Amino acid sequence: MSNQKFYNTAKQVFSSSSFASKSNEHTADFITKSLINSTSKSLNIPPSLISSLNPQIIHLVLSNPRLPTLSCWRFFNFLQTNRSIAPQKPNFESHVAVILRLYGVRRFAEAKCVMSAAVADDDVRRPLPEIASFVAGNGVEPKVKTRFFDMLFRVFADCGRFREGLEVFDYMVKYGFVIDERSCMVYLIAYKKLDRFESLYEFFQKMVESNVIITVYAMTLVIDGLCKRKQVEKARNLMNDLVRKGVKPNAYTFNTLIDAYLKKSDSRGVEDVLAAMEKAGVDFSVATYTLLIEWRARYFKIEDAQKLFDEMLEKNVAADIHVYNLMINLYSKSSDVKRAFALFDELVEKGLKPNAHIYGSLIHAVCETGKMEGTQVLLNEMQSKGIDINRVIFNTLMDGYCKQGMINEARKLQDVMERKGLQADVYTYTIFANGLCKLKQHEQAKTLLFSMVEKGVAPNTVAYTTLIDIYRKEGNFIEAERMLNEMEKKGEKPNNLTYNSLIDGYCKRGMMKEAYVLRKKMEDKGLVLDVYTYTSLMQGECIDGNIDEAVRLFEEMKGKKVIPSIKTYTVLMSGLSKEGRSDEAFGLYDEMKEGGIRPDDDVYSSLVGSLHGGET
Numbered sequence: 001m002s003n004q005k006f007y008n009t010a011k012q013v014f015s016s017s018s019f020a021s022k023s024n025e026h027t028a029d030f031i032t033k034s035l036i037n038s039t040s041k042s043l044n045i046p047p048s049l050i051s052s053l054n055p056q057i058i059h060l061v062l063s064n065p066r067l068p069t070l071s072c073w074r075f076f077n078f079l080q081t082n083r084s085i086a087p088q089k090p091n092f093e094s095h096v097a098v099i100l101r102l103y104g105v106r107r108f109a110e111a112k113c114v115m116s117a118a119v120a121d122d123d124v125r126r127p128l129p130e131i132a133s134f135v136a137g138n139g140v141e142p143k144v145k146t147r148f149f150d151m152l153f154r155v156f157a158d159c160g161r162f163r164e165g166l167e168v169f170d171y172m173v174k175y176g177f178v179i180d181e182r183s184c185m186v187y188l189i190a191y192k193k194l195d196r197f198e199s200l201y202e203f204f205q206k207m208v209e210s211n212v213i214i215t216v217y218a219m220t221l222v223i224d225g226l227c228k229r230k231q232v233e234k235a236r237n238l239m240n241d242l243v244r245k246g247v248k249p250n251a252y253t254f255n256t257l258i259d260a261y262l263k264k265s266d267s268r269g270v271e272d273v274l275a276a277m278e279k280a281g282v283d284f285s286v287a288t289y290t291l292l293i294e295w296r297a298r299y300f301k302i303e304d305a306q307k308l309f310d311e312m313l314e315k316n317v318a319a320d321i322h323v324y325n326l327m328i329n330l331y332s333k334s335s336d337v338k339r340a341f342a343l344f345d346e347l348v349e350k351g352l353k354p355n356a357h358i359y360g361s362l363i364h365a366v367c368e369t370g371k372m373e374g375t376q377v378l379l380n381e382m383q384s385k386g387i388d389i390n391r392v393i394f395n396t397l398m399d400g401y402c403k404q405g406m407i408n409e410a411r412k413l414q415d416v417m418e419r420k421g422l423q424a425d426v427y428t429y430t431i432f433a434n435g436l437c438k439l440k441q442h443e444q445a446k447t448l449l450f451s452m453v454e455k456g457v458a459p460n461t462v463a464y465t466t467l468i469d470i471y472r473k474e475g476n477f478i479e480a481e482r483m484l485n486e487m488e489k490k491g492e493k494p495n496n497l498t499y500n501s502l503i504d505g506y507c508k509r510g511m512m513k514e515a516y517v518l519r520k521k522m523e524d525k526g527l528v529l530d531v532y533t534y535t536s537l538m539q540g541e542c543i544d545g546n547i548d549e550a551v552r553l554f555e556e557m558k559g560k561k562v563i564p565s566i567k568t569y570t571v572l573m574s575g576l577s578k579e580g581r582s583d584e585a586f587g588l589y590d591e592m593k594e595g596g597i598r599p600d601d602d603v604y605s606s607l608v609g610s611l612h613g614g615e616t
Helices: 003-014 022-037 047-051 055-062 069-081 092-104 108-120 128-136 142-158 162-174 181-193 197-209 216-228 232-244 251-263 267-279 286-298 302-314 321-333 337-349 356-369 372-384 391-403 407-419 426-438 442-454 461-473 477-489 496-508 512-524 531-543 547-559 566-578 582-594 601-611
Strands: none
Touching: 022 047, 022 055, 022 069, 055 069, 055 092, 069 092, 069 108, 092 108, 092 128, 092 142, 108 142, 128 142, 128 162, 142 162, 142 181, 162 181, 162 197, 181 197, 181 216, 197 216, 216 232, 216 251, 232 251, 232 267, 251 267, 251 286, 286 302, 286 321, 302 321, 321 337, 321 356, 337 356, 356 372, 356 391, 372 391, 391 407, 391 426, 407 426, 426 442, 426 461, 442 461, 461 477, 461 496, 477 496, 496 512, 496 531, 512 531, 531 547, 531 566, 547 566, 566 582
């Protein structure tokens, strides 16, 4: 509104001539003149006059159109912050007077400060009906009125006064005020900061029902909250409903759903979201590619991950350090050291700074090759760049030395680690235990793991599996089963390695009944039988002379898309050989070669045995 029009409105709303005495008017006029003539450093108002201020005088000063708005603002702040000099603080009507004056010169930030002060002050704050009546009954323009209530709504959200905020929202909806979607977003974020998601969701539903404009940001915030509470289908349905109402999801919206489906290992859900993303014409962001590469990496689908990485670069989506870390880690775990280091060189050339995770992956790759001296170059480079060697890297190095049987070297590293203030954790102890097992020092390995527990370090799945494997190698299945039961009671979930260790032990001892009991237990817990499970069961059946059952297991395995290993073929060919079934053994040999598996000496021995099978 124009300044003159605003001043006329302000005078109409806030003039106190009908109830103020001539003395009050005279005092207000004197103060106004003093403020007009004052500098920014001094108000030029006698202290005695300041101390005698009353609400009527303050009103008259703040609503006087002759007083510039910034001078009005200075006077208001003076009254608010100098209570010892000016004991009379501005009342509700004075706050509104200043707010409307600041609106007139578009000083919205200052107006919000005044409104926040009014809302926070129990002596000043008024119930909504009183506020609405005061503003509505005094000729305030509709546009200004809308802005006033919208700001009031935001301020209540900022102060965490959600009940009063909802009153304002309902009032605005009832009387047809346009609610700024950004104000609703402020309200949603305020709920989110307090982790009050149920209230957040209820308010969002109210927004939808009230036909408030729903932005993609508000929709995504709610979808993210639902996904974090594992209500993924509800989140997906919400997005679909809002898309039909014209809300367009962005890459972040889709990424939120993709991430949620990945966390629940729902591949179909991921594919559906990707299809919806393509239909909506939303391009993959770096976060989308990161999620998908991570998904492929989880199942060691290296070629699929590489295709996604290549596609990302072709589409000029800049790979960040996290993507490079994923790819380098994937190549490192698959022992493709050459490609891991090639990517490292690439990221450095692009100006990205390698972090401890990147170096950790490279050190793992070098350790897997057994060339431990090569790790020193990486460690020196890390230290030259000021990157600390963390516990994970120390554990990786110690694991590398232990796998080479270099226990003493690993011990020296542990000393260095502990001097840096990093205490041995469960992974450290398990690494050394497995290193001792490799050297056939099973008693020392058990002693180490038991001492770990005595030191207050709780065993994890890997530690329990190591103990179970030691006991089954010793033929002590009672103790192995006890360990299995104990780990489940302690909340540690047995994995495929745990069960496979025991199943293999039972099968080699001809205890097939016990092996199949464990197989069923695996399946009941949702674990997928892998090549090691099937190979152990097949070997057990062959030992018992049940070759046909071994063949049936082999066919079952292939039917479930489990790829046989060279050991699988060797076990079955050996069993067939002993029965003199050379044609079937050679058939497996051909199948193995067609599958790209190179025969070794054991395979040839089995085949030679099949030619003499059945002879006495």
